[in-house]
Amino acid sequence: MIGTADELEVPTPHGPARVVLAVPAAVAGLLVLGHGAGGGIEAPDLLAAVGAAPGDVAVARVLQPYRVAGRRAPAPAAQLDEAWAAVLAELTRRFPGVPQVHGGRSSGARVACRGAVAADPAPAGVLALAFPLLAPARKDGTRADRSPEIDAVDAARIPVLAVSGDRDPFGVPPVAAHREVVVLRGDHSLRAKGPIRDAVGPWLAALFAR
Template sequence: MTSAQIDTPHGPARAELHCAAEGRAALLLGHGAGGGIGAPDLVAATRGATAAGVHVALVEQPYRVAGRRAPAPAAQLDTAWLAVAAHLSTLWFADLPLLFGGRSSGARVACRTADAGDAVGVVCLAFPVHPPGKPEKTRQPELDAVRVPTLVVQGESDPFGQPAPAHHRDIVSLPGDHSLKRDPATLSRSVEEWLHRILRPLD
C-alpha cells in the first residue's frame, strides 16, 4: 500500500493505492459525504477489485484532507476528483483502463464525472437515490446519465432508496442498510465477478 498527496484546484487530495499483482485496470473509489476511506464497503470493494487483478486508489477529497466534515459543493468535488484521476492515470496507471466508483456521495461523484474522465465502468456502493423520506428529490438522473457498464450494490433496507434497473446496470441487493457492512464477503465477490466480466473484452 502506498499513499500519495495530489494537488487539485481545491486543495490537496490524498490517494491510498492498493496494487494488484496483475494490474489489468485501475479503480478509483471515493468516500461518502461525512465518512472516510476506511468505510467497510470500500474496504470490501478494494479486496474484491484487487482479487480481480485491478489496482485500487481510495481517494480522499480535499475537504477531508483539510480536516473538515462538511462536504464541498458538488462542482468542487467533481473538479478535484477529475484532477486526481488525471494525475493517477499519468503517473501510476499509465495505459490502463480507468474505472470510477465510490460509496454514497462518492458514487454520485463517480457517475457525474465518468464521461469526462473516460471511465470504462462505474461502481456505486449505496447510491443515495433520494434523501431519506424525500423520494421527490431524486438523484436517479445522475445514475441514468452514465453510459458505461455500472454496478450498483445497495442495501435492501437503504432509507436513501433503491435504484431503477437499466440494460447496462447490474444491481446487487444485500441485506442491511446504507452502511453495507452486514455482508462484506458477498460485496467483495460481487465486485470481483463484475470486474472480471466487464474487463474481459478489454484484456
C-alpha cells in the same frame, strides 16, 4: 489483491486530495474509489471492493480535500467533481493506457457517476455502492431525485454495478440497460463485506477481462 501500498498527495483546485494506492507487480487495470459525505476511505463496503479487485488491478482510494483538511461537512458538488477530476488526471498519467473502473460509496458514487460521462479516458465501468437515489427530506417533506446522475452513465452506455441495502432509506437504483443492481440485506452503511465481495468480484473480473 497483493502488492505495494503508497500514499500520494494530489493537488486539486480545492486543496490536496489524499490517495491510498495499492499496486500489484503487473498492472492490468485500475479501480478508483471515493468515500461517502461524512466518512472516509476505511468504510466497510469500500474495503470489501478493494478485496474483490482482481490480483492484477491497482486500487486507488481517494480522500477528498475537505476530509484531508479535517472537515466532515461535504464540499459543494462542483468542488468534489473538480477534485475528483484532478485525481483521475494524475492517476491516468501514472497508469497510461490502463483500463479504469471508477466508483465509490454514497456521495462518492454520485461523484463517480457525474464524472464518468466527462472523463477522458472514459471508465470501463462504474461501481456505485449505496448510491443515494433520494436526497434527505427538505423541511416541506419533499426529496430531490438524484436518479439523473446514475441514469446519465447508463445513457452513455458505460456499465454500472449498483450495490445497495434492502433497507436503505435513500432508495435503490432500478435495473437499466447497462446497469446491474444487487440488493443485499442491510441499510445505507453496507457493512456485509462477504456479500459485497461476492457481488463485486465477478463483475470486476468480467469487466477488466473484456
